[in-house]
Amino acid sequence: MTGQSPRGDLVPSGIVAMLGTRGPTSRTAIARNLGLSPATVTQVTKDLIARGVVEELESVPSNGGRPARLLGLVSRTGVALGAKVTADHVAVVTVELDGSVRSSGSHEFDPRAADALDRLGRILTQEVADLDEQLFGVGVGVPGSVDSQASGIVDAPTLGWRAAQVGPVLRQAVGTPVLVDNDVNTLAAAERLYGIGREHSSYLVVTIGRGIGCGIVVDGGIYRGANGGAGEIGHIPVWDPSTEPPPCTCGSTGCLEAYIGADGLVRTARGRGALGPRGTLAGLLRAAASGDESARTVYAEAGDLLGRALAGVIHTVDPEVVVLLGEGVDGWEYWNAGFEPSFRRSLLPARKAVPVFVEPWTEDQWARGAASLVLASPFDSAGNGGEQSRLVRARLGAS
C-alpha cells in the first residue's frame, strides 16, 4: 500500500532468492508466493532476464490452460556461510542456494578469551578466503539475545558475552554482509526457506537440547519481540512451590530449562540413581533405549513438563503448527511418552489438534540455520536485516 523508494529492491531480490531456494518456478506461482500481482512479476522478471540474472526454462505440461513457463537462475553458483557459536567451538558450513550443505567444519573457540571476537573474525576470514565462488553473506547464530540481525550486538550469558559487538567486529573482519541472530531464530529462518515454512506461514520452532528455545514465525516473518528477546520459553517458570527449585543458567531458579535442559535431565537422573554420579545425557539415552524404566521415567516426566509449558505458549501465540528440533529430539520417543498426553490434555478444545512435527537432527543444522539467515533476508519485508539485508540483496544480483 505504500509506494516505492530505495528500501532495497525487495521484489527483485525476493524473486531471485525464491528461484534459488525453491528451484524453477512460474511467474504466477512467484506472484502468489510473494503476494504480488502477476503484472509486477512480469515487469520485474523482464528486467532480470534482460540483465542476464534469470532465464526462461521449459514449459510445464499445462493443467487446463496456457502452460506455465518456468523461470530459473542463470547461475546458481554462490554460497552463504553460516557459523554457530557455542561455549567451546564454532561450527561453520557453506550452504548453496537450495539449502544443501556444501562443506562443513569446526574450530575450537573460547568465547571467554579476551580476544574472542577477534579470533572469531579470523576464523571466518579464513573460511571466506578458502572459498572459490561467490559469497552472498555470512550468518552467525549465537545462544543469546541479539538486538537486531543488522547490528548484531549480543548478550549471551552462556558465552560470557555482554553487549558483545559481534556484528560490527565481524563486518570489519570479513568484507561481506554479516547477519547475526539468536540460534533458535536461525533455525526458524531455515524452516522458513526449506521446511515447514513452505506450507505454513505461522509456526513455532521449538528446540530441545542444552537449553529450551522457541522461534516464533508470524506471517512468514521471524517475530523478535520488543527487544529481540521473544521466544525465551526455556525460562518460563514451572517450579512446583512445594519443592526446592533447581538453579538455572539465567541466574533465576525453577525455569523450564533448569528441569528439562540437558543439564537438568542429567541432574534429575543422577539424583534418582537412574544414572551414576558421572553419568551423562548420552548415558541416559542409552539406558532408556535399553529399556531402563527409571531412565524412561526421567524422559517422560520431562516430556510432561514440556507438554504443559508448550500448551501455555500455544495458548498465547496460537500458531498453525509446531516444529520440534534440537539435539534432544534424538530421544524423542521417550520424551513423547509424557509429552503427548500432557500436551493434548492441556490444550483448549479448538487447539487440541495442533500438529507437532519432530524433525530428525543433524550436527550441522545450527550452522546451516545461520547460513539461512543470509538467504532469508530477501524475504524479510519487516526489515529485521536492515542495511545488511540490502547488501545481501545487491549480491543476489538484484542491484
Next chain:
Amino acid sequence: MTGQSPRGDLVPSGIVAMLGTRGPTSRTAIARNLGLSPATVTQVTKDLIARGVVEELESVPSNGGRPARLLGLVSRTGVALGAKVTADHVAVVTVELDGSVRSSGSHEFDPRAADALDRLGRILTQEVADLDEQLFGVGVGVPGSVDSQASGIVDAPTLGWRAAQVGPVLRQAVGTPVLVDNDVNTLAAAERLYGIGREHSSYLVVTIGRGIGCGIVVDGGIYRGANGGAGEIGHIPVWDPSTEPPPCTCGSTGCLEAYIGADGLVRTARGRGALGPRGTLAGLLRAAASGDESARTVYAEAGDLLGRALAGVIHTVDPEVVVLLGEGVDGWEYWNAGFEPSFRRSLLPARKAVPVFVEPWTEDQWARGAASLVLASPFDSAGNGGEQSRLVRARLGAS
C-alpha cells in the same frame, strides 16, 4: 513498499482518525506518527482541506524553526457505538472521536435463547435509531474467539455460541459497518488509541476478572494468531501435579483461570473458610479491605500465580510494557502483595524491569473498547478489518 490500489484510503482516513482521537496535530507530527513522509501528508491534507473535512488552526510557538501549523477536523461530531456481550446482558455505549463516552446503557440479554442474535440485532438497531448524529460504525466485543473482525464468526463457550454468525446478522440488522472481536482485543484497541499505545507500540493488555485474558499488540497492531485465538492466557496450565486440579469453563482442568478467575477465587476462599458457603467475590474484597488475613492470603496467592504465569508470557512475547485491566483490578493492592515478588523473581535479568501499569476500572470500559474497534480501524494497516474497515473509513470522510 507496495503501490496503491483501492485497498481503502488508509492514509487519508488514518489522518482523519488521528486528528479525531488525538486532537489538533501538525503535519510533521502526523507524518512521524503514521510513518509517512511529510510530502505525503501535505498532499493528502491539501485534499482533505479542499473537501472541507480538515481545517488549518493556529500555529504553535515554534521551537527553533518554522512554527508548526496545527490541523484539526472541521466537524468533530459523530460517534461510534460499542457493545459488549456478556452471559446476561449487553452493555452499550456511544463514544466520541476523542474517546469520551457520550452515553451508556445496558440491556438484558440471554445469549442462549434461540433468537439471541436477532435480539442482539434489535437492541443495536434501536440504539442506532435513537442517535441523532453521524454514526461511524458499530463495534462488538464478545468473550470468545472471533475468526476476524470483518466477518465476525464467534465461538464463545461461556455464551453457548458456536460458529455464531454475529457479524453477518448484525450487519444485516443495522445498516452500518460492524466490527466484531474478542473482548480483550477491544480493550487493546482502546489502549492503542487512547492509552498506553500513544507511547508504546508493543505491549500486553492483561485483564483479570471473571476470566483472565491478554491482548497482544505488536508494532501498533493487534496480534490475533493463526486462528484469532492468541492471548488465551487464562488457559495456560498451571496446576500443581500433587493436587486435584480445579475444572475450568473450557472443559479442561488446572487452567490459570480456574484458579484465579472470579469463580476460582471464590471457590478457594470458600474452601478455606475465608468466605462463607454463600460468599461472593465482593465479599472477599470487603474482607480483605477490612484486614482479614485469610482473605488477603487468597488474593496474594492468586497474585503469585498470575505473576509466574505472566512472566512466562513475557518471556515468550517480549513486550515493552504491560497494562493490567478488568473488574479484578479493584482489589489489586491485595493481588499485588503476591504478584510483585513472584513476577519479578521469575523474569530474566534483561526483563526484570518491564513496567506494569494498573489502570482504574470503570463499568463501561468493555463497551467503550468495543467502540474503539471502529475508530481504530483506520490504523489497522494489517487489514484485520477488511471490508468493514473500508466502510468505516469512507464514513470518516476520507472517501
Next chain:
DNA sequence: CCTACTTCCTTCGGTACTAAATTTAGTCAA
C-alpha cells in the same frame, strides 16, 4: 476444425507513495 473455457502472461494507464531540493517562517546573536 471450431467454439468455449481455463490458465498464464503482458500491456496499459493510473495511483499512492517517496526523496531531494526548495520555500517559508520563525529564533537567536551580534
Next chain:
DNA sequence: TTGACTAAATTTAGTACCGAAGGAAGTAGG
C-alpha cells in the same frame, strides 16, 4: 537588520506497484 540557524511545509520528478483488459497457449467437447 542582517545573517546564520533551525524546523515545517511544499514542490518536483520520479518509482514501484496495482487493476483491468486483453492476448497467448493450451484443453475439452462437439
